[in-house]
Amino acid sequence: MRAIVSTARLWMREVLPQDAPVMxxxxxxxxxxxFTGDRPFPSLAAAETFIRAYPDYQLNGFGRWAVILKGEEVPIGWCGLKRHTDGMIDLGYRLVRPHWGNGYATEASHACLDWGFQRVDIHEVLGRTARENRASVRVLEKIGMRYWRSEPCEGIPDSLIYRIRRSDPR
Known part of the structure; x- marks a missing residue:
């Protein structure tokens, strides 16, 4: 499968059913x-079913993409934009622990933002994280997002909401 987004060290593509073991x-x-507020998959089959039923690529032309090291084929996580039912678009990312602390979340997030602002009629993207998740706060700030407000969000009672607009300097 071809890359949708590529960076110096990473490439991203749609998440595929064969990625279920990693996910x-x-x-x-x-x-x-x-810090996610999400529930674990109850089984490998449930992860595969979720991936097969994931509607965002067809509905919006984008979604959460598999993040893969250049020269590799197996994902190290996912990153991408998601359009919610209220029209809000957020940036999300999640990596397997052995790849934390290498700047991959920042690199992938920056590339996804650029892709969204250049390829899709997106004017604003939000980033949401638990207040205690300092690493995620740093990622959002490094890619140019600024703190906007705090509110409960998807199982996280004290979420920090960051945002960036297409017109903001990056």
Missing amino acids: FAMNNDPEVMR
Whole structure:
């Protein structure tokens, strides 16, 4: 499969059913899931079913993409934009723990933002994180997002909401 987005060290493509083992393991790592508000997949089959039914690529032309190291084929996580039912678009990312701390989340997030602002009629993107998730706050700030407000969000009672607009300097 071809890359949708490519950076110096990464390439991204749609998440495929064969990625289910990585996504299942990642979503069942308590440390990875600690600040997400999401529930783990109950089984590998459930992860595969979720991937097969994921509607965002067809509905919006974008979604959460598999993040893969250049020269590799197996994802190290996912990153991408998501359009919610209220029209809001957020940027999300999640990586397997062995790849934390290498700047991959920042690199992938920056590339996804650029792609969204250049290829799709997107004017604003939000980033949401738990207040305690300092690493995620740093990613959002490094890609040019600025703190906007705090509110409960998808199982996280004290979420920080960051945002960036297409017209903002990056």
